[in-house]
Amino acid sequence: MFDTLSDRLENVFSGLRSKGRLTDADIDATAREIRIALLEADVALPVVKAFIASVKERSKGAEVSKALNPAQQVIKIVNEELVNILGGETRRLQFAKTPPTVILLAGLQGAGKTTLAGKLGKWLKAQGHSPMLVACDLQRPNAVTQLQVVGEQAGVEVYAPEPGNGVGDPVSVALNSIENAKHAMHDVVVVDTAGRTGIDQEMMQQAIGIRDAVQPNEILFVIDAMIGQDAINTAQAFRDGVGFTGVVLSKLDGDARGGAALSVRHVTGQPIMFASTGEKLDDFDVFHPERMASRILGMGDMLTLIEQA
Amino acid sequence: SAFGRGLLAVISKEQLDEDDWEDLEDNLLQADVGVAATTHIVEQLRTKSKVLGTASPDQLRNLLADELVEALSPEMDRTVRSKSTDGKPAIVMVVGVNGTGKTTTCGKLARVLVGDGNTVLMGAADTFRAAAADQLQTWGERVGVDVIRGPEQADPASVAFDAVKEGISRNVDTVLIDTAGRLHTKIGLMDELGKVGRVIAKHKPIEETLLVLDATTGQNGVVQAKVFTEVVDITGVVLTKLDGSAKGGIVISVQRELGVPVKLVGLGEGKDDLAPFDPREFVEGLLANG
Numbered sequence: 086m087f088d089t090l091s092d093r094l095e096n097v098f099s100g101l102r103s104k105g106r107l108t109d110a111d112i113d114a115t116a117r118e119i120r121i122a123l124l125e126a127d128v129a130l131p132v133v134k135a136f137i138a139s140v141k142e143r144s145k146g147a148e149v150s151k152a153l154n155p156a157q158q159v160i161k162i163v164n165e166e167l168v169n170i171l172g173g174e175t176r177r178l179q180f181a182k183t184p185p186t187v188i189l190l191a192g193l194q195g196a197g198k199t200t201l202a203g204k205l206g207k208w209l210k211a212q213g214h215s216p217m218l219v220a221c222d223l224q225r226p227n228a229v230t231q232l233q234v235v236g237e238q239a240g241v242e243v244y245a246p247e248p249g250n251g252v253g254d255p256v257s258v259a260l261n262s263i264e265n266a267k268h269a270m271h272d273v274v275v276v277d278t279a280g281r282t283g284i285d286q287e288m289m290q291q292a293i294g295i296r297d298a299v300q301p302n303e304i305l306f307v308i309d310a311m312i313g314q315d316a317i318n319t320a321q322a323f324r325d326g327v328g329f330t331g332v333v334l335s336k337l338d339g340d341a342r343g344g345a346a347l348s349v350r351h352v353t354g355q356p357i358m359f360a361s362t363g364e365k366l367d368d369f370d371v372f373h374p375e376r377m378a379s380r381i382l383g384m385g386d387m388l389t390l391i392e393q394a
Numbered sequence: 395s396a397f398g399r400g401l402l403a404v405i406s407k408e409q410l411d412e413d414d415w416e417d418l419e420d421n422l423l424q425a426d427v428g429v430a431a432t433t434h435i436v437e438q439l440r441t442k443s444k445v446l447g448t449a450s451p452d453q454l455r456n457l458l459a460d461e462l463v464e465a466l467s468p469e470m471d472r473t474v475r476s477k478s479t480d481g482k483p484a485i486v487m488v489v490g491v492n493g494t495g496k497t498t499t500c501g502k503l504a505r506v507l508v509g510d511g512n513t514v515l516m517g518a519a520d521t522f523r524a525a526a527a528d529q530l531q532t533w534g535e536r537v538g539v540d541v542i543r544g545p546e547q548a549d550p551a552s553v554a555f556d557a558v559k560e561g562i563s564r565n566v567d568t569v570l571i572d573t574a575g576r577l578h579t580k581i582g583l584m585d586e587l588g589k590v591g592r593v594i595a596k597h598k599p600i601e602e603t604l605l606v607l608d609a610t611t612g613q614n615g616v617v618q619a620k621v622f623t624e625v626v627d628i629t630g631v632v633l634t635k636l637d638g639s640a641k642g643g644i645v646i647s648v649q650r651e652l653g654v655p656v657k658l659v660g661l662g663e664g665k666d667d668l669a670p671f672d673p674r675e676f677v678e679g680l681l682a683n684g
């Protein structure tokens with residue numbers, strides 16, 4: 086078994102010299118290996134298929150540079166396509182013309198929403214904003230307490246009028262939070278919501294209710310970097326349900342390749358805005374498409390070589 | 395497409411073509427079975443179907459289902475060891491990466507055990523994550539089980555030690571130990587988990603260590619399982635969040651890698667949403683469209 090795509094491709098092309106132009110056989114052999122690498126990186130199958138088709142198209146007739154062997158040539162194309170899809174038009178958070186700016190967090194159970202609320206709070210505060218966190222997860226045991234603790238750690242106010250654990254209506258908390266924020270001069274409101282699966286209609290409807298109550302400027306879809314093929318179904322369900330304007334990839338401090346980034350981007354077109362990289366409130370960064378591309382393909386060194394060629 | 399596939403089943407064909415095989419393979423890949431395991435299973439199936447003269451996609455699907463059930467070693471013992479023979483409580487420890495459903499599983503498992511007439515105590519050895527002990531406490535109240543907790547940021551091993559000690563002195567049947575989520579790549583945190591296990595063992599051996607795996611997990615699940623096995627003696631897997639759209643196919647490789655069975659499945663956030671793992675039922679879900 087070969088660990089990385091670079092190893093695999095080196096193997097495919099070992100003994101093969103650059104022939105000036107990529108043959109169809111070269112491209113097919115490379116495409117097979119890339120397909121495996123993408124699947125092992127948890128890129129969703131339909132996305133893999135579409136991606137391979139477009140890479141093949143681009144590779145056909147591509148001139149082989151003197152410096153690169155055919156494998157490197159295709160990898161270069163693959164990498165460019167990946168960065169292209171992952172990066173797109175990267176953009177910053179959209180702020181409201183008249184405050185408060187509202188950021189709504191949504192995602193599956195355990196994805197990292199509540200932790201992200203704390204991270205965003207701390208980050209926004211450091212940038213001179215006066216954020217407020219809103220406890221709209223009244224479902225999961227002690228989600229409210231958890232948000233209060235991270236709010237305290239972040240040094241940010243938390244609006245939590247209901248105890249949760251099944252008590253209170255998240256939509257009315259959401260509604261009241263905006264008036265409260267205006268009154269207390271908070272210019273950004275971050276709304277934490279309960280985790281929900283993509284196929285739970287009732288819970289998705291609740292998220293829509295919260296959304297309509299706060300009219301968010303941004304809806305961030307938080308997704309665990311360890312997720313597999315289901316990323317595509319879930320992303321579609323959230324897109325068609327509550328909707329979202331940006332993506333946050335969480336738990337990137339692990340060793341999952343994070344192919345979900347590609348899947349989600351491919352099916353929804355929404356940009357990946359932030360990376361969550363740990364349990365502590367500072368473990369948070371804006372998203373870097375190039376790093377993600379080489380992470381998905383596991384081809385670190387080879388890219389450096391290609392860049393130098 | 396589901397429509398196309400449905401049609402295929404109606405017009406039972408005389409011969410299987412490459413598209414049928416590809417459909418099958420795609421089905422497995424999309425359930426997170428993984429490239430290596432999928433290739434292996436499909437290859438075996440090809441041989442078998444040749445021998446048996448399989449002609450229709452329907453027959454093929456049944457053959458595949460059998461193959462998958464077989465891959466899950468249906469003969470394995472899947473009972474949770476919640477009773478001990480040494481006169482002391484059985485210790486069940488719950489471990490896994492962040493957010494998979496450990497605390498929830500503790501609560502649901504306590505509920506099942508109490509329902510079976512056992513006395514249970516829970517230990518909140520997650521002293522790191524915000525409000526983790528409160529969360530377990532709420533579950534304890536829900537299912538009528540006491541929770542032993544330490545001061546905030548306390549040493550998790552010492553909380554686990556105290557919980558087991560208390561369990562012994564109260565003479566309960568089972569002590570459930572909830573631990574903090576940790577990524578398997580964090581060496582310090584993995585060492586800490588090993589220490590929790592060793593400190594409990596000063597009282598008595600642990601009967602059951604359950605690795606909680608989220609059904610949405612992709613190929614990383616296998617690495618997680620391997621690394622956790624290196625620090626604690628995993629005796630069973632719990633597959634959570636099977637009520638969502640994810641199929642959980644990664645457990646096929648995980649079970650083979652670990653040599654320990656999937657014992658329980660999580661089917662929701664309610665207190666009764668825990669069920670024994672049934673290989674046949676799991677496989678039917680895995681092969682179901684959509």
Ligand SMILES: Nc1nc2c(ncn2[C@@H]2O[C@H](COP(=O)(O)OP(=O)(O)OP(=O)(O)O)[C@@H](O)[C@H]2O)c(=O)[nH]1
Nearest residue numbers: 194195196197198199200280336361362363492493
């Ligand atoms: N290692 C790591 N852990 C994280 C990260 N983000 C969150 N976590 C952990 O993942 C677990 C779940 O995080 P939460 O913030 O509670 O997730 P959530 O989406 O609010 O969960 P629910 O409210 O239950 O749906 C906790 O143990 C967090 O500490 C991250 O970027 N890296």
Ligand SMILES: Nc1nc2c(ncn2[C@@H]2O[C@H](COP(=O)(O)OP(=O)(O)OP(=O)(O)O)[C@@H](O)[C@H]2O)c(=O)[nH]1
Nearest residue numbers: 194195492493494495496497498575635660661662
């Ligand atoms: N839909 C569904 N949600 C579940 C299931 N099990 C747990 N959850 C939810 O997943 C989220 C995380 O569950 P926890 O029990 O807090 O997970 P954990 O592994 O203890 O998390 P950390 O301690 O932060 O690592 C919560 O929102 C739970 O309600 C399940 O089987 N199905």
Ligand SMILES: [Mg+2]
Nearest residue numbers: 198199222228
């Ligand atoms: Mg939460």
Ligand SMILES: [Mg+2]
Nearest residue numbers: 496497520526
């Ligand atoms: Mg927990």
